[in-house]
Amino acid sequence: MNQELKDITGQEYKEGFVTEVEQEYVPKGLNEDIIRMISARKDEPQWLLDFRLDAFRKWQKMKAPTWGHLDLPPIDFQDIIYWAAPKRDADRPKEIDPALMETFDKLGIPLHEREVLAGVKPKESQVAVDAVFDSVSVTTTFRKSLSEKGIIFCSFSEAVREHPELVRKYLASVVPVTDNFYAALNSAVFSDGSFCYIPKGVVCPMELSSYFRINASGTGQFERTLIIADEGSRLSYMEGCTAPMRDENQLHAAVVEIIVEKDADVKYSTVQNWYPGDAQGRGGILNLVTKRGICKGSGSHLSWTQVETGSAVTWKYPSTILKGDNSSSEFYSVALTNNRQQADTGTKMIHIGRGTRSRIISKGISAGHSQNSYRGLVRVNPGAEGARNYSQCDSLLIGSKCGAHTFPVIMNSCPSATVEHEATTSKISEDQMFYCAQRGIAPEEAVSLIVNGYARDVLQRLPMEFAVEAQKLISVSLEGAIG
C-alpha cells in the first residue's frame, strides 16, 4: 500500500519508560528458601507459607502446557527475580516515594484522592485505584470512604493481615492450585494484587480498579487478585497494566478469582497494554494468566470485557463457572496483535445450574506478522436444563502475513440446552480504504477508524473513560500495520 505507511517503523509505546527508583530484591531463582523469604518479607501467617510451599511442590511435578497456538520462547524459571519492590524510607515508611507518584501520574492513574474529593473532577468519574508496582501495592485510594459502606478494597497483602478469614475461605476456591502450570507457579510465589469484598446488598458507589506496573528488569510479576461480591451486591472493576520497553522477555503470571453470590452482579474490564516487544519481536511481556469467576448463587451475573493490545505472548482465558440456577455471564473480547505478537485467548463457559445463560463475543484483529487465536470452551453439564449459549467469533486480517485461528469447543450433555456458534473472517478491503481516502481520511487513520468500528460491539461495553482510552490504544497499536 502507501509508501509513507511502509516507512513507519515500529510503534509508539508511550508507557515504555523506566522509573529510576531504588529497589530491593530477593535473590534470583526459585526454591523453597526463596518462597520462605518472600513470605517472611510480607509477614505472612504460617498457613499461607504452607499454602505456597504446597503449591511449589506440586508445581515442580507439573509441565508447562504446550497446546496453545504459540511459539513461546523457553522460560528459565531460575533466571527470574520473583520479588522486587521500591525501597521505603525507613523514617517515613508510610510515605509514597514521589518518583512512584510521578510514574502513576504519567500513566494517567490518579493516586491523588484529595484532588477528586475537592471537586476538581466530577464525582461520577471517581475511580478507586490499587496501584501495584512490581511486587508491591503502592497505595489503594478511597479505602476510607468505601469502608463506610462496608466495602473492603485493599492490597492482597493487607487483606491477609486484616481479613485472614475471608482470604482463607476464598483463596484457590475458583482456581485450584493445580489448575494449570502457571496458576501453580503463581500460588507459590504471588506477591501482591488487589482484594475486594462487597457486602450483601451494597452497590459499590464508584469504579474499583487495579493498575499493574512492571518496572524492574529481570523480574516477573505474579499478582493475585480476589474479588468477592456478596448477595445482591454490584461492582464494576477495571484492570490496566503497562511495562517498560526492554529487549528481554518478562513473565507476568497472574491469577484472578471472582466469587459472585446470589443475585450479585460483577463487571470486570481489562485493558491490557503490556509492552508488546519491538517490530522484530524482541522483548515484551509473556502474559500467562488465569482468570476465572464463579456465579455461585442463583441469578448472579459476571461480565468479562477485555481489550488486549499488549504483550509479546498472551495466553489467557477469562472463564465463568455458572453454578447458580439462572445465573449468566458474558465474555466480550477484542484482541489485537501486530508485528510479531502472538495471542491465544478466549474463554470457558461452564454451565452447571439450570437456566444458565452465556454469551461470547470475540473480535480478533491480526496485523503485521502476528498470530491471533480464539480458543473457547462451552460446556453444558447434564443438569443444566434450558441452558443457553451464543458465541460469535470474528477475525479481521490486516495484510497478508498474519494469521487468525479459531478453536471453539462445544460439549453439550444436556438435550434441553441451546448452543449457537457463529464465526466470520474478513479483511480491510481496498475499497474501504479508498472510500475513506476519497473523503480525506489518510490510510493510517482509516485503518484505525475501520478497526474501531469492527470492535465497536465490545468497546461500547467498557466503562466510559476506559472506552476512550481503549480506542486510542487500538489506533496506536495499529501504527505501521499496513505495509
Add this chain to the structure above:
Amino acid sequence: MENDILLQIKDLHAGIEGKEILKGVNLTIRRGEIHAVMGPNGAGKSTLSAVLAGKPEYTVTSGSIEFAGRDLLTMTPEERSWAGIFLSFQYPVEIPGVTITNFMKTAVNARRKAAGQEELSAGDFLKLMKEKMAFVQMKSEFSKREVNVGFSGGEKKRNEIFQMAMIDPLFGILDETDSGLDVDALKIVAGGVNSLKGPRKSFMIITHYQKLLEYIVPDVVHVLKDGRIVTTGGRELADRIWQQGFEGIDE
C-alpha cells in the same frame, strides 16, 4: 479566461490490469460549470471518475491532469480530496460499526487538519450535520446508522449527496448517482447539486440517461465512447441522445 479553468485533462490514457480503457481523453472544465458525461456501457465513464479520484488499481499510462493549477497525477487520493475533489460513488462502500456521525467527524476534521485549521467543536459539528441531513431529507436516526450498512439503493445515493454537502467540494463528480433512483430521490439529489453550485465550483455528472439532466441543467454535454470523447455540445445534445441513442453520435 485561462485562469478560470478548474480541471484540464490532456490526452489521457489510462486503464486497469494492463487493459487500456481511456484512449486519449481531452476535457476542460471551467469554474462554475456543470458538465455531463454520457456514453454507453463500457465507454470508460467510471474509469474517468476513478482516475480523477486516484483509485489505486488504475494506472495512467500517458497524458496529464491539472486541477486548480496543480498536477493531480502526483497526488494521493486523500490529497486530491483535500484539494477539493469529491466523488459520489456509484457503489458506496459499507464500513460496519462506524456511524455516519463518526465517519463524517473523522473526515471533516482530517480535512481541517490538512488545511491547518482547528477541529470543529462538537456543537458546531452537530449543527452542520443537522443542517445537511435536512438538505437530503434524512431523519435524525440516520446519523447513528453504520456507513452504508443495510442501506437501500436510494439511501446510499442520498448518503453520498449528504457527504458532498458536508464537505462542500470545489469539484463534485457524480458517478451514475441517478441509476436506480425513483423520481423523488432523483429530485433530492438534483436539489443537492443545485444548491451547492456556485461561481467557483464545478460538477461532472456521469449518467446513462438524460432524466437527471432535466433537474440539473448542464452547461456542456460530452459523449464518451470507447475511451474517447467523441462529441461535445450543449444541453440539447442530451435530448438528441435520448431520442436516437448513442449509435448515431460519432463525429
